[in-house]
Amino acid sequence: DNGDRPCALGRVLRLATGPLIVLGIAASWTGSSQYAAKTYTPGFDAPFFNVWFSTGWMLAVFPLHFALATLVALLGGPRTTARSFVQQLARAASELTHSSALSSADTNHGKHDNQQQGAVVGIDSRAQSTQLGQGHDHQHHGFQQHQQDQHPHHHSHHHPQASHVQREPAATAAAAATLRPGPHVTHPLRAAVLRFVARPRWVGFRVVRFVLPFCVLWVTANYLYVKALASIAPTDVTAIFSATPALVYILSFVLLRDKFSWLRLVAVAVTVAGVVMVAASEKLGGVVPAGTLCTLGASLCAATYKVLLKLCCAADLSTSAVALHLSTLSAITLAVMWPVWLVLKVTSAEAFGWGTIPWHALCGSAALGSLFNSLINFGIVLTFPLFISIGTVLGIPFNAIVDYKVNDVAFSPLKIAGCALVTLGFLALVIEKPREKGQGSG
DSSP states (O other): OTTHHHHHHHHHHHHHHHHHHHHHHHHHHHHHHHHHHHTOBTTBOOHHHHHHHHHHGGGGHHHHHHHHHHHHHHHTOTTOOOOOHHHHHHHHHHHHHTHHHHHHHHHTTTOOOTTSTTOOOOOOOOBBOOOOOOOOSBOOOBOOOOOSBOOTTTOBOOOOOHHHHTSOOOHHHHHHHTTSOOTTTTOHHHHHHHHHHHSOSSHHHHHHHHHHHHHHHHHHHHHHHHHHTTTSOHHHHHHHHTTHHHHHHHHHHHHSOOOOOHHHHHHHHHHHHHHHHHHHHHHHTTOOTHHHHHHHHHHHHHHHHHHHHHHHOSSOOOHHHHHHHHHHHHHHHHHHSHHHHHHHHHTTSSOBOTTTOOHHHHHHHHHHHHHHHHHHHHGGGTSOHHHHHHHHHTHHHHHHHHHHHTSOOOOOHHHHHHHHHHHHHHHHHHHHHHHHHHHHHO
């Protein structure tokens, strides 16, 4: 009985923090979307610069994670040890790139053998979000990381399972954990990605090569998301973007051969019907469909991000690895993507002047977007995945309230019905996987 008390207390604490996480996710996603929409002014029309600037804020994720982990270790008493920044960075990098498994994959040139200790496997992680993100199936991912399911900016990124997140495995233990046989062990795309990542000798280069494709998907998803806000209301963007779990399921079924589920199939159909109704209401209102198409493109990129992360990671990532992933993604974006917005500015494709940038809206969107992604990716440590899913889907009614009360946006019955169907489909998709897992364990 004494051994059960800490577990019971932990569940109570996770349940108690759930509503706070829900409100935090819903409010941060709503605020980020609303601020991003307000960046469009007569003197500023630069969605790519917006994404580049906002993504740069996530560079602080790993340092902040290290500071928090160190504080927790110091407060934990004599039995806990605080790791140095370099130690934690090395462990996270080793886990993120699966060093031992990658070396084996590179040595065998993609020939996988489940009987060998060096066999490389796929994961069965779940992402819900919205992310980058997150996405799970993001419970994070993503814009992962996964995911999961959902957001790219929101997007996205991958949500680690609680049992894996609460411990910080050593580099060797993390590498060994990735060597379990998995369902995607022979997937050709996974083999190609791992061979690409494994080539550099220095683990730092392997981390960069691992994160690079996710960086491209992240930036594209967020760019299309912010671009859509120039044409349609944040409520419509968040509603259509919530179709990401449906796309994750479709891609996972096709590429990863995930188990077929009639409930998920119905949920996908309901989600598609809701998106069509929202798009139809926009067309009937005389709105150009560019906003809807951009949002669907963002959702597809976010879903691809989550599925690729699910494919490439051999085990659920620890919080350190997720933090390193996000910070590396931010660093690559800052270092590599600046010529893009500079060319767009010089060619007047995205016109703005330094004196006309709405810094209050830009910083507000960046700060709340970073908070959203942090809650999506690390909230799993504090509460249950279902709360993260609920917080994501509540972004739709929260944005609707702000649009109606503040922005004087009118909603037709067709649009309201469409948003309701998307929400219903979203919840069915993110609830089905935990339900199946519970049945399987029984």
